[in-house]
Amino acid sequence: MALRKGDVANRLHSAAIHLLRRLREADSKTGMTPARLSALSVLVFGGPCTLSELAKIEGVTAPTITRLVQGLESDGLVVRRDDPADRRAVILRASKRGTEMLQDGRARRVKALEALLESATPTGIQTLDRSARLIEKLALHPHSRSDVPRLSK
Amino acid sequence: MALRKGDVANRLHSAAIHLLRRLREADSKTGMTPARLSALSVLVFGGPCTLSELAKIEGVTAPTITRLVQGLESDGLVVRRDDPADRRAVILRASKRGTEMLQDGRARRVKALEALLESATPTGIQTLDRSARLIEKLALHPHSRSDVPRLSK
DNA sequence: CATTATGATTTAGCTAGGCTAACTAACTAT
DNA sequence: ATAGTTAGTTAGCCTAGCTAAATCATAATG
Numbered sequence: 001m002a003l004r005k006g007d008v009a010n011r012l013h014s015a016a017i018h019l020l021r022r023l024r025e026a027d028s029k030t031g032m033t034p035a036r037l038s039a040l041s042v043l044v045f046g047g048p049c050t051l052s053e054l055a056k057i058e059g060v061t062a063p064t065i066t067r068l069v070q071g072l073e074s075d076g077l078v079v080r081r082d083d084p085a086d087r088r089a090v091i092l093r094a095s096k097r098g099t100e101m102l103q104d105g106r107a108r109r110v111k112a113l114e115a116l117l118e119s120a121t122p123t124g125i126q127t128l129d130r131s132a133r134l135i136e137k138l139a140l141h142p143h144s145r146s147d148v149p150r151l152s153k
Numbered sequence: 154m155a156l157r158k159g160d161v162a163n164r165l166h167s168a169a170i171h172l173l174r175r176l177r178e179a180d181s182k183t184g185m186t187p188a189r190l191s192a193l194s195v196l197v198f199g200g201p202c203t204l205s206e207l208a209k210i211e212g213v214t215a216p217t218i219t220r221l222v223q224g225l226e227s228d229g230l231v232v233r234r235d236d237p238a239d240r241r242a243v244i245l246r247a248s249k250r251g252t253e254m255l256q257d258g259r260a261r262r263v264k265a266l267e268a269l270l271e272s273a274t275p276t277g278i279q280t281l282d283r284s285a286r287l288i289e290k291l292a293l294h295p296h297s298r299s300d301v302p303r304l305s306k
Numbered sequence: 307c308a309t310t311a312t313g314a315t316t317t318a319g320c321t322a323g324g325c326t327a328a329c330t331a332a333c334t335a336t
Numbered sequence: 337a338t339a340g341t342t343a344g345t346t347a348g349c350c351t352a353g354c355t356a357a358a359t360c361a362t363a364a365t366g
Binding site: 186188220 | 355
Binding site for chain 4: 024050051062063066083090
């Protein structure tokens with residue numbers, strides 16, 4: 001086996017760290033940090049949902065999503081509405097401004113990536129695209145949250 | 154063009170966020186966070202270097218690398234030695250324990266990834282590997298950093 | 307030798323994104 | 337009604353980024 005999973009794991013880990021640091025540069029100064037962009041894009045493309053749903057989708061805990069959304073809300077990018085069916089719950093949706101802002105951030109990252117991708121071949125880009133989709137499919141899904149061996153104990 | 158760079162950019166962004174959150178789970182409770190692992194692996198695989206060199210390689214500022222290294226140091230994973238040639242500088246190297254710990258963290262992530270990669274094909278893994286290498290080549294290197302005022306300002 | 311500039315590192319203080327623990331409020335089921 | 341569960345929040349802690357400014361060593365110059 002020329003390709004050991006451990007090596008792939010490490011390379012992916014490293015690549016993800018460095019890529020995010022890079023993209024953070026492009027996103028910074030807009031108030032649109034990666035976590036916020038990610039959460040906002042769920043609302044923009046996936047439509048309204050509750051806090052807990054968003055937390056589950058994003059793979060973070062309730063307090064984290066609360067604070068994330070508070071930030072988005074205070075920037076006027078997200079609005080909350082009481083769930084008529086369940087008065088504990090809150091329904092979130094992206095505001096007009098939030099939707100625009102997301103497009104904007106997207107455009108920013110495109111520019112940043114274009115600088116990086118200058119030297120990438122179309123094949124390379126295709127490879128990256130496949131990987132991104134693959135990772136989402138493997139990692140995004142909520143399951144395996146409890147079934148992943150906890151390792152610690 | 155079926156594959157728009159903007160879409161690839163966004164998918165990569167999202168994938169990196171979600172992947173890191175996932176791997177953080179595996180790394181957590183060991184004190185080995187992604188940033189620390191990344192820095193440590195530079196020392197383990199790249200050999201000793203100074204703080205500034207490490208900062209440059211990791212693409213972070215001097216204060217950030219200082220604190221990162223302080224953490225590693227207080228865990229006994231990294232040791233410092235005065236540079237005999239330049240008494241301002243400090244040379245870092247991974248301790249025996251640091252090297253072992255890195256292997257350990259690697260093993261942990263492998264296990265976590267294996268859970269995720271269960272359903273991935275060998276081809277998929279190969280794609281991920283190619284992408285990781287590609288990203289490092291495109292994003293890791295310091296150049297193209299000129300547009301942002303950096304350390305050397 | 308004194309001065310000044312440069313360079314490596316650290317300190318202080320800010321923001322954001324994670325977490326757990328512990329709480330309130332509302333729903334569900336008995 | 338009372339017990340348990342679920343949605344969301346608050347408080348408090350940690351790491352990871354950053355900038356600005358301090359410290360101290362070396363280098364360059366007069």
